[in-house]
Amino acid sequence: MSTIEHDQLLLKGLAENDKKSIETIYRQNYSMIQSFVLNNNGSADDARDIFQEAMVVLYEKAKLSSFLLSCQLKTYLYSICRRLWLKRLQQMSKFSTQVENLEETVAVEEEIEEHEKVNNDFILMEHAMNKIGEPCKSLLDAYYLQKKNMLEIAGEFGYTNADNAKTQKYKCLVRLKKLFFAQYKNA
Amino acid sequence: MEDILLLEAVERYLAGEMNLQEKSVFEDLRKKNAELDQLVVEHTYFLQGLDKYGTLKSFKHTLLEVESNLASEGLMATPALKGKAKVLSLWNKYKRSMAVAASIAGFISLLTLGLTITYTKKYGNESYYELVKEITKTNKEIIVLKSKNVLPAIPIKPEPKVDFMGSGFLIDGKGYLVTNAHVISKMKNIYVENTKGQYYNAVAVYTDNNVDLAILKINDTAFRAVTNLPYSIKRSNSDLGEQFFTLGFPRKEIVYGEGYVSAKSGSDGDTTSYQLTVSANPGNSGGPVINRNGEIIGIITAKDSKADGVVYAAKSKNIFNLLDKIKPEEKYQLKTPVNTTLKGLDRVQQVKKMEEFVYMVVGN
Numbered sequence: 001m002s003t004i005e006h007d008q009l010l011l012k013g014l015a016e017n018d019k020k021s022i023e024t025i026y027r028q029n030y031s032m033i034q035s036f037v038l039n040n041n042g043s044a045d046d047a048r049d050i051f052q053e054a055m056v057v058l059y060e061k062a063k064l065s066s067f068l069l070s071c072q073l074k075t076y077l078y079s080i081c082r083r084l085w086l087k088r089l090q091q092m093s094k095f096s097t098q099v100e101n102l103e104e105t106v107a108v109e110e111e112i113e114e115h116e117k118v119n120n121d122f123i124l125m126e127h128a129m130n131k132i133g134e135p136c137k138s139l140l141d142a143y144y145l146q147k148k149n150m151l152e153i154a155g156e157f158g159y160t161n162a163d164n165a166k167t168q169k170y171k172c173l174v175r176l177k178k179l180f181f182a183q184y185k186n187a
Numbered sequence: 188m189e190d191i192l193l194l195e196a197v198e199r200y201l202a203g204e205m206n207l208q209e210k211s212v213f214e215d216l217r218k219k220n221a222e223l224d225q226l227v228v229e230h231t232y233f234l235q236g237l238d239k240y241g242t243l244k245s246f247k248h249t250l251l252e253v254e255s256n257l258a259s260e261g262l263m264a265t266p267a268l269k270g271k272a273k274v275l276s277l278w279n280k281y282k283r284s285m286a287v288a289a290s291i292a293g294f295i296s297l298l299t300l301g302l303t304i305t306y307t308k309k310y311g312n313e314s315y316y317e318l319v320k321e322i323t324k325t326n327k328e329i330i331v332l333k334s335k336n337v338l339p340a341i342p343i344k345p346e347p348k349v350d351f352m353g354s355g356f357l358i359d360g361k362g363y364l365v366t367n368a369h370v371i372s373k374m375k376n377i378y379v380e381n382t383k384g385q386y387y388n389a390v391a392v393y394t395d396n397n398v399d400l401a402i403l404k405i406n407d408t409a410f411r412a413v414t415n416l417p418y419s420i421k422r423s424n425s426d427l428g429e430q431f432f433t434l435g436f437p438r439k440e441i442v443y444g445e446g447y448v449s450a451k452s453g454s455d456g457d458t459t460s461y462q463l464t465v466s467a468n469p470g471n472s473g474g475p476v477i478n479r480n481g482e483i484i485g486i487i488t489a490k491d492s493k494a495d496g497v498v499y500a501a502k503s504k505n506i507f508n509l510l511d512k513i514k515p516e517e518k519y520q521l522k523t524p525v526n527t528t529l530k531g532l533d534r535v536q537q538v539k540k541m542e543e544f545v546y547m548v549v550g551n
Contacts (some may be wrong), residue, residue: 017246030263049262052250064251118239125240144234144351145241170191177233 007073014055015062022055029074033081040085050088054080056113079105081166083112092138128179136172193223197230211500251269267276301449315454316492318472319370320352320437326352350551354435354474354487355379355403357544358420359521361411362405365489365506366548370395371401374550379405382441382542389548393513398459398505399488400515403548416524417540419477419484421503425461427451431484433465434535435474443538444471446498453499456491460501461485469500473548476500481529481537 005087013021037047039171057080083104091138129137135157142148142156150162150169158166199205200213217224242381249326258262353370357363366377371377387407394401425431425448432443446465453460463476467490477499485500506523529537 014318017242017249019253021248022249023256026253027259027262028344030257034263035398037238052254055250056243056246059243117405118243122240122243125236129240140237144237149411170194174190174196177230180233180236 003072004069006124007069010073011058011062011067011069014059017059024079025055025058025073026051029077032074032078036078037079037085041089043083046085046088050084053084053115053119055113056119057084060115060161061111063155075106080110080111081165083108087112125180127183128176129167131179132172132176135168136175138175139169140172144173192335193226194230196228198234200227201231217349245499261454278372313544314491314493315489316368317369317489318437318487319367320470322470324518343548348551349549350374351549352436352470353472353548354470355436355546356473356475356483357546357549358402358523359412359414360416362407362410362412362550363392363521364389364403364405364546365486366403366510366520367486367501368396368399368401369488370473370548371403371550372396376405376542377548377550379403379546379548380548383543385409392519393509395505395509395512398501398508399504400486400501400509402509409484413544415528416544417526417528418477418483419524420506420508420542421478421484423504424451424502425478425484429478429484431463431465431468431476431478432538433474433476433487434470434542434545435467435471435487435539437468437470437544439547441545441547442471443540446496449497450485454491456498459505460488460499463487463498463500464496465498466496471498475515475545476503477529477537477541481527481532481541 010021010025030047033051033054034044034047037050038044042050054077056079084098129140132140139153139157142153143150148156149167153169154160154162154165157165159168196213200210207215219228237414254263275456285318345439351370351374353366355364355366355370358365371391371394378386379389380386383396387405387410388407389403389407392402392404427447427448427450431446433446434441435444437440444465446463448461449464452458452463453462461476461484463485465476467487471487475483475488476487478484484505485503486506487498487500489499491497493500510519510521513521529540533542
């Protein structure tokens with residue numbers, strides 16, 4: 001199997017949240033990224049963080065049907081990590097941004113920008129979710145995220161029937177929505 | 188309840204669970220009712236967001252699973268305690284506290300950096316020269332000598348060791364003073380002394396390095412609150428050419444000065460201060476700049492060491508900004524003087540009436 005085919009297969013698996021593919025990507029690339037971060041004023045924990053973030057970027061991309069990898073996956077991942085790490089160094093403004101290069105890179109500015117937006121949305125939703133409290137949080141999680149049906153949820157949470165659970169779920173959703181959009185107003 | 192029914196309808200519509208008839212009725216309603224239309228759009232956006240959040244969350248969960256797998260294989264550095272070797276386990280054990288310590292250290296270094304940056308920004312001009320006086324040894328001896336002769340009648344109180352000297356003035360008769368932040372920045376103990384030679388302990392209540400101002404509170408049982416301060420503090424900006432006088436302590440004696448506002452901004456275009464033409468010397472920092480009506484228009488902060496008579500003063504309205512910042516705390520409800528009783532008096536009378544409220548700020 002050629003590298004390109006191999007990479008494409010991995011990306012397909014990644015988009016489907018397939019554990020095996022994710023593991024393979026980690027195995028093939030993690031050590032390189034780790035040594036890059038360690039060589040440039042970072043710690044092992046930083047390397048972990050950066051790699052995780054890069055995986056999220058890659059995941060977002062892989063899910064798009066329009067995405068076509070124009071270089072090796074290895075190069076792409078490295079470019080993203082490098083950009084993310086540079087950004088973090090800049091934020092800490094502690095170190096010079098002279099960063100050693102281990103690999104060739106491709107332009108990934110757009111990806112990083114998009115990722116920041118996605119990340120921001122994620123944080124906003126997480127905040128709102130953390131604010132609504134229980135049992136709302138679990139209820140919404142069960143219905144909207146785990147996609148369980150109302151009957152199942154009613155049984156799990158101890159509602160007498162699915163209709164009551166449903167009413168409660170909508171009440172929770174209204175609250176979550178309020179909290180979520182309030183953050184936009186404040187921002 | 189109606190909201191909930193509506194929301195349910197919207198969700199069913201979006202999920203494509205409505206039958207044809209329902210759907211056409213709903214779409215009709217959407218067309219007619221802009222509010223409903225908006226609700227559908229908003230809810231679609233929100234549900235998409237929720238969905239994205241869900242998938243990303245489960246993806247992150249998978250990542251963590253993979254990581255812990257790899258970590259247990261030793262392919263990744265692991266933060267979990269393994270206890271293979273004693274040093275290692277100790278390292279693991281204290282890694283957290285070390286990380287905390289390191290992050291505190293990091294934070295402090297960042298803070299210092301930030302401060303340095305603000306300072307370099309504010310005092311980027313090399314010739315910007317703060318007028319706090321550092322007492323040299325010979326000077327100190329002179330002071331000690333002098334005070335022994337001048338102040339024998341005052342109830343015996345150990346005279347503080349004086350390393351730095353500046354000026355300040357009361358803004359609230361209860362014992363609140365304004366001075367420059369740089370005057371007190373190096374002082375561990377702060378004392379204030381009025382023209383009668385009375386010393387009081389003081390503490391800094393609030394400092395703002397950006398505008399270089401600080402509020403002090405006299406913390407001394409010997410201090411008697413003053414009911415009426417003769418001057419007021421001006422809230423608006425002063426005009427070019429406005430004449431003023433200054434009072435301050437470039438030496439142990441209060442010194443009077445006169446000048447005019449020469450520019451509406453300070454060093455490097457700093458709009459929170461004025462440029463004045465007046466003579467000022469180390470020790471004048473923190474002293475009031477008073478116009479002919481007896482309104483305080485500024486606080487002397489620095490001078491240009493290279494140009495003659497170029498002095499900078501923080502605008503008086505900054506005082507109100509500072510007061511607003513400490514206001515949330517109940518004990519700091521300050522009452523600044525609103526009326527000046529100095530208007531129309533001749534200069535000698537004006538100075539006589541207000542000099543006892545101008546303090547020497549000293550410390551070590």
